[in-house]
Amino acid sequence: MAGRALRPLHFVTATAQRLGEETLDQRIRYSGADDEVAELARTFDAMLDRLAGAFESQKRFVANASHELRTPLAVMRTEIDVTLSDDEADVAEYRRMAKVVRNASERANGLVDALLVLARSEAQSGRRLVRKVPADLATSVYNALSAVKAEAERMKLDVTTDLQAAPVVGDPSLLDRLAGNLIENAIRYNHLMGKLWLRTENADGHARLVVGNTGYEVDPGDVPGLFEPFRRGGWERTGSRGSGLGLSIVRAVCDAHGGTVSAVAQAGGGLEVTVRLPAADTTPVVAASATVPRAKGLGIAPG
Template identity: 40%
Template sequence: MTRAPGPSVRLKLTLSYAGFLMVAGALLLAAVWVFLLRYVPERDVVMGPRGFIPNRGDLQRAFTPAATGVMAFLLLFGLLGGWFLAGRMLAPLDRITAATRKATLGSLSHRIRLPGRRDEFRELADSFDAMLERLEAHVDEQRRFAANASHELRTPLAVTQILLDVARNDPDRDVGELVDRLRSVNTRAIDLTEALLLLSLTEQRSFTREPVDLSLLAEEATESLLPLAEKRGVTIETSGDVAPTVGSPALLLQLTTNLLHNAIVHNLPDHGTVQVSTAVGPESVELTVENTGERLSPQLVSTLTEPFQRGTERIRGDHGGVGLGLAIVKSIAEAHDGTLTVVRRPAGGIRVTAQLPAPTG
């Protein structure tokens, strides 16, 4: 926004201090004048051998120059003192302004770190530092996400290019095999693109909220993924209570499906299990999915909700995923004002809990 130049805040405060001091001085002199008038007669009063008491005219002639000098001193003192005090008071604001200008130029690593005890300026500086810290983390995350997304999208495109080059250089190659491989690569690219769009949708929170029961979504997701679980020799166990919340049925079903799919795919080679449960608390409802699997380190578990992170090596086959499963789950949970918690199971596998607000009223 373009603004016309105006007086500085320091000048305004200086004039305010000086004006207040002048008003206070004028009121004080007025009080002294009124007080003296009570004891000074309108005319001279003879006192005998000692002379006479001065009248009001004499008092006015003596008082006016002194009062004028006092007011002049108060004006000068108010301007100089106000300018100094305003500068001291606004010094923290100058540091905040300098940090803001650096931030607008793209430098998010700078921090104000205003010393001293807490006051309004220091609360503002601390809030600004916290905002810069969150912005820096968000920008870094977006940069990593963009780099990872570019890498992930580049892979199927590069494979497609290679397959097409092979087909052009080898006309006798089996076309059916080439088409199947191209279809598989193209499907992966489409899945990745749709996942990226879904992740963007949840971050913008552009969806309609309505009553949803997480227990019903868990049953629906279980039925849809039961063939995959049977194919991989994984047993799914469901339990829990009715868990009502408010949100997008489609997105919450995606959350549940992603959790269950992730638990099935990243499981033991044979005789693995997945437990799906729902619970109701005083102010929230929970959907918990835990599975058997490999023992994971705490450091690896802490990164599973980041985009394009996988608990183990890339899964081969039609259900390998695109590395956005838990990232999408976390984004959906946060878009519904909820949280996602991932902990490792000592025996192997992980336990993921999505906690969402319970409906009010």
């Protein structure tokens, strides 16, 4: 009687022991009585579904990262080989080759930096942050705007802000990267004389950051995929600017801080991204509007 009672459990155990990385497409699919053993089998099958998805996502990520890194490396090698094979190449030709190699190396270096930030953020997702200090999303926005001031002026963007104190507790460098990625994307995928709007606030126990822009039209159905690595709205990988990791890093930083991020495609083109993070228990003594100087020529003074 004990043997017959335990037989279904032995079946589940034997199947679980047989499954591995190469057999993640298999499932127990227990068809016995609807009891505790059936619940265990269903739970195990659900876990296998999650593992299979994670493995597939990891494979895609590695393949995409390899492709992205291979492109600038191939450009550098081609330029060097072509120039060295030209016996009549002069100093001007070598200077041209050096500029191409430098640009390609900067692209590769930027991709590696982005991958490191993404890995660091994802490693802290769901765990305690390595660094937790008082910070303010408004200050992160000011820092990011200062860094892209020249590019925003070159594109003659109409920048409007409504920045109120949005205190949080977390890693300031990651929060700066979050704001920087959102603002850089909003400029990179904008158009000449377009609009960029930013808003921070503290409400309902959450610090909010909203970054919106005009620009290329985004299909609403494609919006969720923009937060996946190497996805770029409206741009194929071969013709795109940027590494395609910006919004992936934003999502990872939000996860690490216990927050969320969402995006809405704008009618006529562009995107509005909203970040929500748990607000700090105390408000900074000095408001963000008084801690960061006005950036000249951009209209990015506090609202």
